[in-house]
Structure formats: structure tokens, C-alpha cells
Amino acid sequence: MITVKKVLNNNVVIAEHPEYEEVVLIGKGLGFGRKPGQEIAGDQAEKFFALRSSEEQEQYKSLLNYVEEDFIALMGEEIERLEHTFSSRLNEHIHVGLTDHLYFAVKRIQKGQEIKNPFLQETELAYPQEYQAAVKLAEKFNEALSIRIPEGEIGFITLHIHSALTNRDLSQINRHTQLVSELVQQIESYFGLTVDRKDINYLRLVRHLNNAVERVDNENYADNQDTLLKVLQQEYPVCYNLSWKLMKMMQQRLKKRVPDAEAVYLTLHIQRLVSSEQKSE
Incomplete structure (x- = not known):
């Protein structure tokens, strides 16, 4: 049985949970008319989100000091939709991380401030499903708040969704996205071209x-590819040499060993890309 301990606002309740002790419950209208000691059950119990981590609870409570109730309710609805879309529970930190991020992003948009995202294309290509979900989320906020969330911000929302789906730290995902962008720039610089x-x-x-x-x-x-490695070294020496430069960059940034087999796949991808670009010139 889950019982109300304290109503923070119409959409957020502190409750006693039989397994997790104190939890923060989030759901549209969940706190309306509630009194301490009341049981939360039935249809509403299926629609709330529980923050079980005490650290997440405190961070979320601090959001309520500056984030409007309507924004909290809309955010809750969208997180519920995301879980339905991906048929998966999201890491509970999304309630704190994405709510805080998007709230301040909306404030900047309303003030006419520009939002830049240098890794937008790499993000969209890397996480296409999350990107489409972020587009739909942006459309809901655009309609509700009469704003237009730009593509750059949609890219940032995408990373938050991917982080919550994979239980990976957002800072790690950002570092990986930045690294991929730098690797592409290295290829362009090496061949003196701008990739389509x-x-x-x-x-x-x-x-x-x-x-x-x-x-x-x-x-x-990856599996050992020594035989193919030697063939590619002879067939595509320029792309092969570049692949090793890229692998060295990865190794330095990730502080992890990059296996020789990666040179095979990188060489093939670079060769196809460069060949295609040169034909189109």
C-alpha cells in the first residue's frame, strides 16, 4: 500500500512505499485534493512515476522551487509517452536531468536566445529512434507553450532520452558524440574535402x-582480421594509414586499447565515403 505523506503540488506527492520507504510520486493531478495518510491506488497508481533514489528525490524537490506545475505535468506526460514508445522503463534521472535542461532551454527560446548544437547531425545519425521521439516531444512543448524548439535543442533532448534508455551517463554520451564529430573532421581535413x-x-x-x-x-x-588487414593495406594504403590515425585518436581519448581489427572496418568505410565524394565532384 502506498500512502500520501506530503503533497508538494497538484502533480507531485511525497509518499510512503512498502518497499522503497519514502518516494516522490509524479503524475498529472496526482496531488489534487490528496491528504496525508490517504492511499494511492487504482487507475492513478498505474500512471505515476516514483523517484526511489534519495539523491534524485532531493534534486527533484529543488526543481519545484522554480519550475511551474504545468511544466512538471507536461514533462510527466511526455516521459510516460517515451516509456510507452520504447516499451522500456527509463532511468529515473530523466525526471531531474531533462526537466531541468528543457526548462532553461525554453526560457532561452522565449527570450530569443539562439541554441547552437555543433553535433546535431552526428546525434541524429547515431540515435535515429531517440531523435524521432525527441521531435515528437518538442512538438508537444511547441503546442503547449506556443514556442518553436529548434533542431539544435532537439539534438540535446535526444541525448537525454538515449542516456535514460541505456543507463549511460550523459557526460559520457556527450564525449562520445564529440569524438565522432572530431573523427569526421579529421577525415575531411586529411583529404581536403567537405563530406556531403x-x-x-x-x-x-x-x-x-x-x-x-x-x-x-x-x-x-572485434574479431581478429589479420588477413583482410594486409589486403587493405596494399589496396587502399592512404585510407589504411588514416584509419590508424583515427584509432590513435580514439585510444588517446578513451584511454582504452583499440584492436587492430578496427582498422579493417574503418578503412573500408573511409574508402567508400571518399570514393563517393570524389565521383560527385
């Missing part, structure tokens, strides 16, 4: 780079 971001080979390269960075960071190494 709509090229299918660019899409494949970025997705591969994201997967490679995550594999290395998680020490989930």
Missing part, C-alpha cells in the same frame, strides 16, 4: 564510428 552529410556512405561511417567508440569503451573487441 546526406551521402549514405557518410551515414554508415558515422554509425560505425559510434559503434566502434562504444565497443572500445566497453572493451567489447
Whole structure:
């Protein structure tokens, strides 16, 4: 049985939980008319979100000092929709992290301040499902608040969603996204070209780079490819040499060993991309 301990506002309640002791419950209208000691059950009990971590609880309570109730309610509805979309429970930190981030982003938009995101394209390519979910979330806020959330901000929302889905720290995801962007810039600089971001080979390269960075960071190494490595070294020496430069960058940034097999996949992706770009010139 979950019982009300304290009503913070119409949408947020402190409650006693039989398993987690004190929890913060979040749901539209959940606190309306509630009194301490009342039981929360039935249909409403299926629609609230519980913050079980004491640290998350305190951080969330601090949000209530400056975030309006309507914003909290809308955020709760959207997080519920995200869990339904992905058929997965999200890390509870999204209630704190995304609420805080988006609230201040909206304030900047309302003041006419520009939001820049240098890693937007890499983010969209790396996490396409999360990006589409972020687009829908932005549309809901645009309609409710009569604003227009720009694409750059949608990219940041995407990272928050991916973080909550994968239980990965947002700062780690940001570092990986930045690294992928720098690797692409290195390829462009090396060949003196500007890659067409709509090229299918660019899409494949970025997705591969994201997967490679995550594999290395998680020490989930690829199988040995020594035979193919020697063939590629002879066939595509320029792309092969660049792949080793990129691997060195990854190794320095991630502080993890990058296996030789990564040179095979990188060489092939670079060769396809560069060949496609040179044909289109």
C-alpha cells in the first residue's frame, strides 16, 4: 500500500512505499485534493512515476522551487509517452536531468536566445529512434507553450532520452558524440574535402564510428582480421594509414586499447565515403 505523506503540488506527492520507504510520486493531478495518510491506488497508481533514489528525490524537490506545475505535468506526460514508445522503463534521472535542461532551454527560446548544437547531425545519425521521439516531444512543448524548439535543442533532448534508455551517463554520451564529430573532421581535413552529410556512405561511417567508440569503451573487441588487414593495406594504403590515425585518436581519448581489427572496418568505410565524394565532384 502506498500512502500520501506530503503533497508538494497538484502533480507531485511525497509518499510512503512498502518497499522503497519514502518516494516522490509524479503524475498529472496526482496531488489534487490528496491528504496525508490517504492511499494511492487504482487507475492513478498505474500512471505515476516514483523517484526511489534519495539523491534524485532531493534534486527533484529543488526543481519545484522554480519550475511551474504545468511544466512538471507536461514533462510527466511526455516521459510516460517515451516509456510507452520504447516499451522500456527509463532511468529515473530523466525526471531531474531533462526537466531541468528543457526548462532553461525554453526560457532561452522565449527570450530569443539562439541554441547552437555543433553535433546535431552526428546525434541524429547515431540515435535515429531517440531523435524521432525527441521531435515528437518538442512538438508537444511547441503546442503547449506556443514556442518553436529548434533542431539544435532537439539534438540535446535526444541525448537525454538515449542516456535514460541505456543507463549511460550523459557526460559520457556527450564525449562520445564529440569524438565522432572530431573523427569526421579529421577525415575531411586529411583529404581536403567537405563530406556531403546526406551521402549514405557518410551515414554508415558515422554509425560505425559510434559503434566502434562504444565497443572500445566497453572493451567489447572485434574479431581478429589479420588477413583482410594486409589486403587493405596494399589496396587502399592512404585510407589504411588514416584509419590508424583515427584509432590513435580514439585510444588517446578513451584511454582504452583499440584492436587492430578496427582498422579493417574503418578503412573500408573511409574508402567508400571518399570514393563517393570524389565521383560527385
